[in-house]
């Protein structure tokens with residue numbers, strides 16, 4: 001049994017999620033290939049029993065490579081027999097009042113617009129790293145500091161990692177239950 005975990009990231013938050021997911025799959029005797037859609041080649045999906053794909057969000061958008069990946073793989077994704085699930089890492093998903101709207105906009109609407117259907121989707125919080133060592137460029141950092149004012153417990157000089165690992169693990173375990181039944 002083998003799963004493709006394809007991700008698009010700008011600053012690494014979504015990569016971290018993909019790697020942890022792969023670990024939980026491994027603990028359940030499920031192999032996975034982690035594909036960075038910007039850097040790696042895109043294998044045929046018919047070689048896999050399931051697909052997990054996800055993207056970080058910047059100014060409301062997935063990474064351009066994840067959009068390209070889905071456009072190119074649309075038929076393969078829709079034809080895949082096993083489970084397919086999608087997620088985003090989004091700063092605003094960590095704001096309780098905005099979570100539901102963010103989840104629908106960044107996952108459901110975006111997938112519908114591209115003509116792809118999935119079994120389930122989820123919006124996780126992201127990393128809003130505005131610390132002095134942040135890899136985020138100066139101007140983007142400024143944007144983040146403004147956006148951070150809406151986010152609970154935002155530290156204007158900190159890493160602000162709002163990925164909820166329990167929630168991410170539950171999402172992965174649900175995928176594992178589905179793939180084991182399939």
Ligand SMILES: Cc1cc2nc3c(=O)[nH]c(=O)nc-3n(C[C@H](O)[C@H](O)[C@H](O)COP(=O)(O)O)c2cc1C
Pocket residue numbers: 008009010011012013014015055056057058059060061089090091092093102125126127128129136140141143144
């Ligand atoms: C310049 C910039 C713009 C962002 N815009 C949004 C946004 O519109 N909505 C949102 O939910 N999060 C936004 N974020 C937060 C990111 O979604 C968050 O940092 C996420 O963890 C990025 O994932 P990645 O590191 O995998 O690219 C933004 C972050 C940056 C740096």
